[in-house]
Amino acid sequence: MADTYRCVTLARFVDGLPGPDDFNIETRQVPEPGDGEVLVRNIYASLDPGGRTRLSGGVSYIPPLALGDVAGGFNIGQVVKSNNTGFSTGDLVVGAFGWSEMGLSNGRGYFAKIEDWDLPLSAWIGVLGIPGLTAYFGLKRVAGIGAGETALVTSAAGMVGATAAQIAKILGCRVIGVAGGSVKCAWLRDELGLDAVIDYKTAGDLSTAINETAPEGIDILFDNVGNRFVDAILPLMRLNGRIVVSGQIGDYNLATKDIHGIKNTRAFITHRVRMEGLVVFDDRPQFSAAQAEMAxxxxxxxxxxxxxxxxxxxxxxxxxxxxxxxTYFGRHLVRLAPEP
Ligand SMILES: NC(=O)c1ccc[n+]([C@@H]2O[C@H](COP(=O)([O-])OP(=O)(O)OC[C@H]3O[C@@H](n4cnc5c(N)ncnc54)[C@H](OP(=O)(O)O)[C@@H]3O)[C@@H](O)[C@H]2O)c1
Structure with missing residues (x-):
């Protein structure tokens, strides 16, 4: 094993859209695992929109990165040295080491062995990882989804959105997807079998387009994009509608003063609409059961x-x-080493 590895660190606080100049590629010495620790060679690292909220020095639900910190992300890796009785050399694991070729874990936190080998390894960092689980718990726990409802999913071609759209279909809903561009919309319609798809880049006024597609209204809005879309859809919510605030990718790169406000709040009263966000790690005790159902x-x-x-x-x-x-769609991953 080489005695150095590479990682990507924050070079400067990010203003607007992040890019290569905001990061450094560093070479570091491979650490020796201490008592109870596990050394992991990462095979995949994920790119996660929520990671953007940590790159400008401001406060989020997880602490911001300092300059020189490794950029955040999730990993599939293989244990190369273990001083922890729960893990052996060769074990395949999921963890949260970030954009780094190696990781050191004390075995606690988001770190677990992959026990089910029937699916591609990368599934455990995507559809069965944090994005897929966000879709699952957003619909099941936060929305309390029921058969026969109409669900609308934004950024529907992303990993969270596409998983949410399909779970809503599996659970008996009529599902409308909103995405940008004809390729993504064709995939949602033809491969995923959504009931309707709206290309928000060409649809003109979004409220009008949704109203034409779902004149009966929306029971569940699963939103990945942010306030601009939520505000447009609020007046279309049905009685007792639920808005799941999964993410705000359309807002992450904006200064606070430039983020769209929500004006159409009257629907909360007239239509008893509920809007609730989630941090998927709150559902951690139920991850295994959810992964088994999704697998x-x-x-x-x-x-x-x-x-x-x-x-x-x-x-x-x-x-x-x-x-x-x-530019592309689906789960964005970087392969760091060949799969074993
Ligand atoms: N709450 C939680 O615990 C939790 C956990 C994981 C992820 N999330 C959130 O889930 C959301 C989706 O995550 P993901 O990994 O599946 O990413 P994703 O949806 O694939 O994100 C990339 C896509 O976002 C869309 N997008 C970017 N800027 C946009 C804008 N200004 N307006 C509209 N669409 C825009 C683009 O799709 P189009 O080309 O279709 O526009 C792009 O392909 C993110 O907001 C993320 O933060 C939440």
Whole structure:
């Protein structure tokens, strides 16, 4: 094993859209695991929109990065040395080491062995990882989804959105997806079988387009984009509608003063609408059960997913930017080492 590895660190606080100049690629010495620690060689690292909220020095639900810190993300990796009785050399694990070729864990926190080998390894960082679980718990716990309802999902071609849209279909809902561009919309309609798809880039007024597609109104809005979309859809919510605030990718790169406000609040009263956000880690005790149910859907061909895989750690900053620009779609990953 080489005695150095590479990682991507924050070079300067990010203003607006992140890009390669905001990060450094550093070479560091491979650490020796201490008592109870596990050394992991990462095979994949993920690019996560929520990671943007930590790059400008401001406060989020997780602390911001300091300059020189490794950029955040999730990993699939293989244990190369272990001083922890719960893990052995060769174990495949999921963790949160960030954009780094190696990681050191004390075995606690978001770190677990992958026990089910029937699915591609990368599924455990995507459809069965944090994005897929966000879709699952956003719909099941936060929205309390029921058969026969109409669900609308924004950024529907992303990993969270596409998973949410398919779970809502599996659970018996009429599902409308909102996405940008004809390729993404065709995939949602033809491959995922959504009931209706709206290309927000060409649809003109979004409220009008949704109203034409769902004149009966929306029971569940699963929103990944932010206030601009929420405000447009609020007047279309049905009685006892639920808005799941999954993410705000359309707002993450904006200064606070430039973020769209929400004006159409009257629907909260007239239509008893509820709006609630989630941090998926609150559902951690139920992750395994959810993953088992979703794995069965994948094996049955009911839940499909897309990935855009970049090769090599030096691609991470550009891949992160591409994700915000919507250049590709599906889970954005960087492959750091060959799968065993
Ligand atoms: N609450 C939680 O615990 C939790 C956990 C994980 C993720 N999340 C959130 O879930 C959301 C989706 O995550 P993901 O990983 O699946 O990413 P994603 O939806 O694939 O994000 C990339 C896509 O966002 C869309 N987008 C970017 N800027 C936009 C804008 N200004 N307006 C409209 N759409 C825009 C683009 O799609 P189009 O080309 O279609 O516009 C782009 O392809 C994120 O907001 C993330 O923060 C929440």
């Amino acid at each position: 069965a859907w994948i094996k049955a061909g009911k839940l499909i997913y897309r990935e855009k895989i970049y090769e090599g750690i030096e691609c991470a900053p550009q891949a992160f930017r591409d994700m915000f620009e919507g």
